[in-house]
Amino acid sequence: MTDMVLNEAKQAVLSATDADAQGVCPVSNADGDCAILVRDLHVYYGGFRALKDVDLRIASRQITAIIGPSGCGKSTMLRSFNRMNELVPTARTEGQVVFRGKNIYDPDVDAVEVRRRIGMVFQKPNPFPKSIYENVAWGARINGFRGNMDGLVESSLSHAALWDEVKDKLQQSALALSGGQQQRLCIARAIAVRPEIILMDEPASALDPIATLKIEELMRELARDYTIVVVTHNMQQAARVSDSTAFFMMDEDRAGYLVEYGPTRQLFTNPHDKRTEDYITGRFG
Numbered sequence: 542m543t544d545m546v547l548n549e550a551k552q553a554v555l556s557a558t559d560a561d562a563q564g565v566c567p568v569s570n571a572d573g574d575c576a577i578l579v580r581d582l583h584v585y586y587g588g589f590r591a592l593k594d595v596d597l598r599i600a601s602r603q604i605t606a607i608i609g610p611s612g613c614g615k616s617t618m619l620r621s622f623n624r625m626n627e628l629v630p631t632a633r634t635e636g637q638v639v640f641r642g643k644n645i646y647d648p649d650v651d652a653v654e655v656r657r658r659i660g661m662v663f664q665k666p667n668p669f670p671k672s673i674y675e676n677v678a679w680g681a682r683i684n685g686f687r688g689n690m691d692g693l694v695e696s697s698l699s700h701a702a703l704w705d706e707v708k709d710k711l712q713q714s715a716l717a718l719s720g721g722q723q724q725r726l727c728i729a730r731a732i733a734v735r736p737e738i739i740l741m742d743e744p745a746s747a748l749d750p751i752a753t754l755k756i757e758e759l760m761r762e763l764a765r766d767y768t769i770v771v772v773t774h775n776m777q778q779a780a781r782v783s784d785s786t787a788f789f790m791m792d793e794d795r796a797g798y799l800v801e802y803g804p805t806r807q808l809f810t811n812p813h814d815k816r817t818e819d820y821i822t823g824r825f826g
């Protein structure tokens with residue numbers, strides 16, 4: 542069983558030609574290629590430390606996957622990239638998340654602006670109960686967009702590989718779309734405010750295999766223009782879709798920490814850390 546899991550993961554890595562084409566070691570990237578730099582990050586919920594001592598460099602215009610057992614802090618890590626943890630009243634963050642040379646946790650930084658530039662797509666597609674058109678236009682409008690809205694809606698939907706399926710029914714309710722279409726609509730909505738980074742929290746886990754494949758293909762397309770960080774519990778998906786992978790675990794106090802970070806191919810085929818190998822071969826988790 543464990544060897545089978547490892548072989549599947551290896552196969553997925555070896556067949557992920559798009560990811561291979563990038564082939565860059567994120568750890569050795571120059572600072573200019575670094576989209577987000579995490580320094581000595583600790584995140585607490587009340588008295589409970591959910592993440593500790595995280596140092597991490599997210600490479601630009603690549604897909605970075607965050608993997609690890611349930612509860613090890615993957616979503617907390619993802620939400621710390623755009624200050625979403627602040628929406629939890631008990632949450633507290635220490636350390637730095639540097640984006641464009643500035644710590645996003647500095648007191649003079651506007652969290653709403655951070656979230657515009659570093660957008661998020663959630664596990665369960667969450668379109669507004671509005672038309673397809675309005676779902677895409679709304680965020681741009683409240684961000685003060687004054688340009689050609691029809692053009693923005695079309696380009697965002699095209700970028701999200703949804704335009705052809707919805708162009709004749711833009712005024713229909715978004716809620717009538719299939720789950721996979723709704724998730725692509727949420728991606729179009731995220732793109733419409735022109736972010737630089739897109740965070741995705743298990744974006745395909747509520748979808749069927751065909752819709753999942755479409756989302757994965759779309760992620761590879763989007764990585765040409767955006768930096769993507771994706772949390773996934775599905776190791777085959779991480780292996781297929783990502784360029785770099787960060788593996789988290791938790792200690793005896795249940796505080797999550799980074800075990801290993803590197804190019805996906807290396808992490809899945811030749812991990813440096815015994816704990817990574819044990820996890821990807823299914824010995825725990």
Ligand code: ADP
Pocket residue numbers: 586591609610611612613614615616617618629795797
């Ligand atoms: P993962 O995504 O790896 O499953 P999470 O980031 O969701 O992990 O959770 C990490 C830890 O933080 C878990 O122990 C979880 O119970 C706790 N946690 C997450 N969100 C909250 C919250 N809003 N309030 C209190 N504890 C939380």
